[in-house]
Amino acid sequence: MTLKNYWLMKSEPSAFSFDDLRKAKSQTTSWDGVRNYQARNTMRDSMQVGDGVLFYHSNADPPCIPGIAEVVREGYADHTAFDPKDSHYDPKSRKESPIWYVVDIKFVKAFKEPVTLPKIRATKELQKMVLVRPGSRLSVQPVTRQEWEIILRLGGIGREK
DNA sequence: GCCAACGTTGGC
DNA sequence: GCCAACGTTGGC
Secondary structure (H helix, E strand, O other), X not given: OOOOOEEXXXXXXXXXXXXXXXXXXXXXXXXXXXXXXXXXXXXXXXOOXXXXXXXXXXXXXXXXXXXXXXXXXXXXXXXXXXXXOOOOOOOOOEOOEOOOEEEEEEEEEEEEEEEEHHHHHXXXXXXXXXXXXXOOOOOEEEEOHHHHHHHHHHHOOOOOO
């Protein structure tokens, strides 16, 4: 048995919001368009079905985590890289040797109260989150189990399952 | 809208 | 392999 891991994934709500995920077909989406190698590696190599995901709204006012999702499909090729008409098209990525990967995530639950970035910054136990590390811009990043539980408590969900 | 910090690109 | 220039991210 493998232990469940936790992650945080950033999205600009104007591009794709947590509510978009809730309303999506099967409440599921493929996390496409990521063009950063570190984030790619995380999705390709580390994220597993059942892992918990904090959905983060960047460039929002205030930036916040509105709720949680879960990984429902592990890393596979990002098809948007193959499509010349797609804004994320990358001619260097070929179907026989893809460069970019996605995972699928599914809506799990909205927080009673979104956990805002100022709230996270003000919470002592969350000072070491990758999210608030100075200079960190990673769009897919690891979250510790402790951080996960604190965020859920702040969001009003409490202990999950 | 500004701009600092970061990642990538490409000339040499 | 260095590093300047450029594009992007994302908080404010």
